[in-house]
Amino acid sequence: MSRTFVGMPDFPTAAAEATRDPQLRHNLREATHTIRDKRDSAVGELDDWAQLRAAGKAIKDRTLRHLDVYLEQLESAITAAGGTVHWAADADEANDIVTRLVRDTGEREVVKVKSMATQEIELNNALERAGINAYETDLAELIVQLGDDLPSHILVPAIHRNRAEIREIFLRTMAEWGVPAPENLSDHPEALAEAARVHLRRRFLDTKVAISGANFAVADTGTLVVLESEGNGRMCLTLPETLISVVGIEKIVPSWSDLDVFLQLLPRSSTGERMNPYTSTWTGPAEGDGPRNFHVVLLDNGRTDTLADEVGRQALRCIRCSACLNICPVYERTGGHAYGSVYPGPIGAILNPQLHGTSGPVDASLPYASSLCGACYEVCPVAIDIPEVLVHLREQVVSGSGHAMEKATMGAAGWLLNDGRRLGLAQRALGAARSMIPRRAPGPAAAWTDTRDLPEIPERSFRRWWRDRANGGEGGQP
Amino acid sequence: MRIALFVTCVNDTVFPDTGRAVVRLLERLGHEVVFPEAQTCCGQMHYNTGYRREAQRLAVSFVKTFSDADAVLVPSGSCAAMIRDNYPRLGETGSPLDREVAELAPRVYDLAELLVDALGVVDVGAYFPHTVTYHPTCHGLRVLGLGERPYTLLRAVRGLELRELDGATECCGFGGTFAMKNAEVSSAMGWDKARSVATTGAEVLCAVDNSCLMHIGGVLNRQRSGVRVMHLAEILASTEEEPARI
Incomplete structure (x- = not known):
């Protein structure tokens, strides 16, 4: 059984551990800064980026507002095109549907196009329990699968690995799964890609069932769209006899003219390219061309609950580009595993607590996994105000049980700060006690003083100086 | 006014x-x-x-x-x-x-x-004969959109040499309660920022937010870097007659 995120520690614990791993820090810094710079120049080329961004936001908002209408339209269009639509309320339902559909074909093996929705529902494990082997064909997903690892990035799931580590994984594991890696494999990117290509080629040719997600689902024509860079998706979407696509219900765009906007926003934001190498679209089965059986599983799994939240629903605009991960100073230092989900980084910090609720320790800690610096909002191609949603979710967390110490402190601070005279008295007390404040503090304050000095507390507050000056007192010059 | x-x-x-x-x-x-x-x-x-x-x-x-x-x-x-x-x-x-x-x-x-x-003023008549680097704090940069304003004000100060800060737009890691709730990540960000500051060779790190300066300054002090942190106001208030102490 592949590893899962179940039982991961909360964010601060996992993040603290990650910051102490110099190799991880180095790999992440190199990778995120490279993609970040590429994105900057790709976006900088366009004079109308701000308008595109506003259009992307508006289209998604309009679609989400009338999601019921568009979903039924999509279902009708797919059915008219010869596909079959299945509705899944949660991960278990989706996994059961896909397992049954694969079983019906009589096959025991499936190839997969990289898909966040199937990662979210842990489809590979569900299939494995039913005796079906799922093979990832995206290079980074393959590295994760072979290494019995967990994805740590939306676009580049193996971003935490460098090429020496990848070479080692290929040499050690490829033979168990199929075509082995060449013995003299080097760690040059071309050699690693060639080893993966050879390893996967037989799979593409032999496997009769493919499973994909979709970046977009066009409601008026019933067309699904996948953007990718390696051609593995094109292979999976054309060679097998049966294609099963698992699609989150928020992936809808009303029409092809709406799609136009996102085909500009997504590649530039995710890989920093003007256009991604492969864009595949499919509208039902076609005689003599591509899969003959076509199923779409429309997945809710917490999305309608998210849609019900007026502030939080903007997270459903997300097109999974990863620009927020690549720019995030927190993600850069912790990596994706610390977020305990296939959706890491800033978008994960607002998506996971909404899809699952904030009752679990990991999901309750995620809204705090940010300094609220706002870089994510700035780069988001559909203008999701991530800091706004983080604060909104923090309100939900503190309105629950627990946080007794913090609530008491915040309450006391609120009382103290609600009155200028009270604050003045507290400042006098602090000024008098200033010599007793230790350089290294005990208890919770050690979180600060372990790595940072405290500022020197002045004897006289500004407010006291102001009053002294008004009274013509000593040191009255500003 | x-x-x-x-x-x-x-x-x-x-x-x-x-x-x-x-x-x-x-x-x-x-x-x-x-x-x-x-x-x-x-x-x-x-x-x-x-x-x-x-x-x-x-x-x-x-x-x-x-x-x-x-x-x-x-x-x-x-x-x-x-x-x-x-x-x-x-x-x-x-x-x-x-x-x-x-x-x-x-x-x-x-x-x-x-x-x-x-007030429509850029040259405030300040004098500050030191090397300075400026950290554009996140809220000043992204929410207020201060842009070139602080740099323009600093460039007009007589005697002041402004040094460019590498990775300037990256958060210093303070983030209010973030500094306590995720102390290790906050510190890692602070130490990286302090390293960029030290690399400039500037005597003074300037910003428009003392909370961020308290955090970066706390790291700079712990590292015994000798770099002093100062709010923009303190540099602009400094004159030849009454120079700010650093």
């Missing part, structure tokens, strides 16, 4: 020199500064940590204290951003708080905005 100073609770309590520098600078430029003593805190810490009701109470109190002011100076980028960007989210649409915030917020300025936009 008559300018009401909202000094902020952190400056009031821990960094009174910044408030004094603001008063000295504005009076030197011929303006009147008033300090309404009922003022306390903008509520940023409460709001950002999820304590909306406490933040609302502080917002009500702020609006009451400053509603008559022609201009409110807030010498802290994140507090000015709290008032301008987050106060409008605190009151129900059409509520008294909502209306009062909409009326007052356009008259709330950060120091760089007040000088450049409202």
Whole structure:
């Protein structure tokens, strides 16, 4: 059984551990800064980026507002095109549907196009329990699968690995799964890609069932769209006899003219390219061309609950580009595993607590996994105000049980700060006690003083100086 | 101009020199500064940590204290951003708080905005013969959109040599309660920022937010780097007759 995120520690614990791993820090810094710079120049080329961004936001908002209408339209269009639509309320339902559909074909093996929705529902494990082997064909997903690892990035799931580590994984594991890696494999990117290509080629040719997600689902024509860079998706979407696509219900765009906007926003934001190498679209089965059986599983799994939240629903605009991960100073230092989900980084910090609720320790800690610096909002191609949603979710967390110490402190601070005279008295007390404040503090304050000095507390507050000056007192010059 | 100073609770309590520098600078430029003593805190810490009701109470109190002011100076980028960007989210649409915030917020300025936009001054007659690098703090940069204003003001200071800061737009890792709740990540960010600052060789790190400077300065001190942190106001208040000590 592949590893899962179940039982991961909360964010601060996992993040603290990650910051102490110099190799991880180095790999992440190199990778995120490279993609970040590429994105900057790709976006900088366009004079109308701000308008595109506003259009992307508006289209998604309009679609989400009338999601019921568009979903039924999509279902009708797919059915008219010869596909079959299945509705899944949660991960278990989706996994059961896909397992049954694969079983019906009589096959025991499936190839997969990289898909966040199937990662979210842990489809590979569900299939494995039913005796079906799922093979990832995206290079980074393959590295994760072979290494019995967990994805740590939306676009580049193996971003935490460098090429020496990848070479080692290929040499050690490829033979168990199929075509082995060449013995003299080097760690040059071309050699690693060639080893993966050879390893996967037989799979593409032999496997009769493919499973994909979709970046977009066009409601008026019933067309699904996948953007990718390696051609593995094109292979999976054309060679097998049966294609099963698992699609989150928020992936809808009303029409092809709406799609136009996102085909500009997504590649530039995710890989920093003007256009991604492969864009595949499919509208039902076609005689003599591509899969003959076509199923779409429309997945809710917490999305309608998210849609019900007026502030939080903007997270459903997300097109999974990863620009927020690549720019995030927190993600850069912790990596994706610390977020305990296939959706890491800033978008994960607002998506996971909404899809699952904030009752679990990991999901309750995620809204705090940010300094609220706002870089994510700035780069988001559909203008999701991530800091706004983080604060909104923090309100939900503190309105629950627990946080007794913090609530008491915040309450006391609120009382103290609600009155200028009270604050003045507290400042006098602090000024008098200033010599007793230790350089290294005990208890919770050690979180600060372990790595940072405290500022020197002045004897006289500004407010006291102001009053002294008004009274013509000593040191009255500003 | 008559300018009401909202000094902020952190400056009031821990960094009174910044408030004094603001008063000295504005009076030197011929303006009147008033300090309404009922003022306390903008509520940023409460709001950002999820304590909306406490933040609302502080917002009500702020609006009451400053509603008559022609201009409110807030010498802290994140507090000015709290008032301008987050106060409008605190009151129900059409509520008294909502209306009062909409009326007052356009008259709330950060120091760089007040000088450049409202007072139309770039050369404030300052003298500061030191090497300086500037960290554009996140709220000043992304919420207020201060842009070139602080750099323009610093370039006009006689004797001052401005050094470029590598990775300037990256967060220093303070983030209010983030610095305590995720202390290791916050420190890792702070140490990287401090390294960039030290690499410039500047004697002074300048910013418009003392909370960020407290964090970066805490790291710089711990590293015994010898770099001093100073609020923009303290550099602009410095003159040949009364130079700021570093």
